[in-house]
Amino acid sequence: MSHMDQYQQHHPGQYNQVCTAHSSAGTEPCWPGQRTRSPRRKWQLFPGRNRFYCDGRLMMARQAGVFYLTLGLILLTTGLFFTFDCPFLASNLSPAIPAVGGVLFVFVMGMLFRASFTDPGVLPRATPDEAADLERQIESSGCSRPPPRTREVLINGQTVKLKYCFTCKIFRPPRASHCSLCDNCVERFDHHCPWVGNCVGRRNYRFFYLFIVSLSFLTVFILAFVITHLIIRSNRTGFLSALKDSPARYPFTLAVCFFSVWSIVGLSGFHTYLISSNQTTNEDIKGSWSTKRGKENSNPYSYGNIQTNCCAALCGPLPPRSVTQLTPAGPNTVHVLAFDPLRFGFTLQLCKRTKDLYVTKLRPAVITHVSCVSRQELPYSTGEALRQFGLPLAV
């Protein structure tokens, strides 16, 4: 471990930090301008092809060009609607129309951002020890060359094959799949959506679904009221003079809305079907649970009825991220183990605020790895102990 080597270079009594970060990616990137005191974040060592914003809180795929197109189209169409149609409709029909439009627009944008920036449920890659352990198991089990890299599991009476991912060095859990664009294994992988600029998986599927549903409503809403506006105007002043009022926008708005209605409403319908049968796009395309494969083939993940399937997909519990957590890479509480003849020792706890490591209590222990130790927090006897073990203390 590199931190042990660093130990020998430091003089006791001087404030120093030994990095506890261990990365499965191998080389640790050096970020310019980073204070040497601040611990490395997990997302900075992330091996997949993703981009991170706001200190790891937001996560997207690398190619985000189409996402900006989506954003632009929605903003432009809605902007044109509010600028040109809403004043007329508010005064002639009802002020509720722009209000409802506004609420829909805010909801659509919110869901789009959530779908785009939420970690879809990326599985962290195997640590070197884990990968070696799995390799050993694979080698020992197979007698043919090359050894089979699949595992069979019985789930609710259905045999499911778990495949080995060569990039992530793990056996993929059921329903997980490896996204070649983002180079990650994603839990409950649905598909990679370029329009949203991210994979759609376990953690952001409901946002994606709500996005397309609300966008269908918004598109239909805008289309309906643009046409209403045109009809009302035509009734009063005739069709051609109604068109004269900013005519350039009509081809754009109508084309976008018309195209969107067919594609997005269709997509919403498709995903509604998927949710009600508890399938992913990936499974549907491959026909994993189709009865055409065999009479006994059925979806082992379905809860049996539509209501439970829908509730589970949309209102079920949302698991937190495993990869891009904001805590420093490494355990917060360093546990140390009991080996006599060291008659006393300590538990070291990391203070999340100041990122200092504090000694909290005495117990027989051996230090496995240490970050930095602040002298003020140590009771005298513990300080003595640390000094005798040659551990550095802050001045």
Place this chain on the structure above:
Amino acid sequence: MAETHSLQDMRQQAAVAAKVFIQRDYTKGTVCQFQTKFPSELETRIDKQQFEETVQTLNNLYAEAEKLGSQSYVEGCLACLTAYTIFLCMETHYEKVLKKIAKYIQEQNDKIYAPRGLLLTDPIERGLRVIEVTIFEDRSLTR
């Protein structure tokens, strides 16, 4: 009077002998459950029943986190109505249970596993894929 030990001695005593990985049990579907089968490498270190009890408690806690019940539905609907902004001030049920699990693992390590030269790693650090049990070399004269 404390005995003095150099850092070199300590480092040798802290050597990792092996790591055992408790894999996931997928027989109930995608719910997070770990296999309760007792690994052979731990036979000399810990009681089979004790270990199985730890894993079973963890399984129960994870099942509680992922449970589909009225509480999770209410939370989901409320979150949807507030456009998920409610999670800026409130923790999800899953996060609360994960904190409970972290505390439980720490407690188990303190009381049972550390004195035996073992260390459990919280599965969330490995993406809920495995429970990593680190076995340290036991060169102690007493205990």
